[in-house]
Amino acid sequence: DAGVTQSPTHLIKTRGQQVTLRCSPKSGHDTVSWYQQALGQGPQFIFQYYEEEERQRGNFPDRFSGHQFPNYSSELNVNALLLGDSALYLCVSSLGLGRDEQFFGPGTRLTVL
Amino acid sequence: GDSVTQMEGPVTLSEEAFLTINCTYTATGYPSLFWYVQYPGEGLQLLLKATKADDKGSNKGFEATYRKETTSFHLEKGSVQVSDSAVYFCALRNTGTASKLTFGTGTRLQVTL
Numbered sequence: 001d002a003g004v005t006q007s008p009t010h011l012i013k014t015r016g017q018q019v020t021l022r023c024s025p026k027s028g029h030d031t032v033s034w035y036q037q038a039l040g041q042g043p044q045f046i047f048q049y050y051e052e053e054e055r056q057r058g059n060f061p062d063r064f065s066g067h068q069f070p071n072y073s074s075e076l077n078v079n080a081l082l083l084g085d086s087a088l089y090l091c092v093s094s095l096g097l098g099r100d101e102q103f104f105g106p107g108t109r110l111t112v113l
Numbered sequence: 114g115d116s117v118t119q120m121e122g123p124v125t126l127s128e129e130a131f132l133t134i135n136c137t138y139t140a141t142g143y144p145s146l147f148w149y150v151q152y153p154g155e156g157l158q159l160l161l162k163a164t165k166a167d168d169k170g171s172n173k174g175f176e177a178t179y180r181k182e183t184t185s186f187h188l189e190k191g192s193v194q195v196s197d198s199a200v201y202f203c204a205l206r207n208t209g210t211a212s213k214l215t216f217g218t219g220t221r222l223q224v225t226l
Binding site: 004035040041044048056090094106 | 117145147149155156157158159162164202204206208211212213214215216217218219
């Protein structure tokens, strides 16, 4: 049973560019959340998708957007990249909303130069 | 809003020493509380959880008790091993359909022989 998978593992972009990160949830899971983890910090909630709709959003600007597909996989898009967007981006999956059992992916390390 | 405060690291201990990592929280309602662990080069893993006041979560020799009166969820282990070296994150999830986890900044534990 595959866990949460994310691609790519690492990514280097320059300021002003756009990036798309991808996530496949754990088998059977229908809910995906995204977190940003800056170096030396705890993860910060970006948003959550369920039934292909954004259900909850953290304090992130509109440059951060997402999508969930019918197969429950998800994308995180970040436009107009800033140096401060450099971080580990984590995908988390669960079965339904409001669940304590949530599974983290290994993350995508984004470096903005 | 919700917040989690945990003790600053790094914490350096000798093998077989007693471990305490302090965690306090601020939240409306009745949150679930968690400890996650991040081993070097790996993703976050749930270590233990407690869902209501006075509950004790335990796993792999680690314990934490949900103390509503002091809004605390301190992590303890009676005898640490070198393999426990990792970053430990305290987190909460508020009630209802929200899945958002609010994390502390993490505490790095280094155990030496």
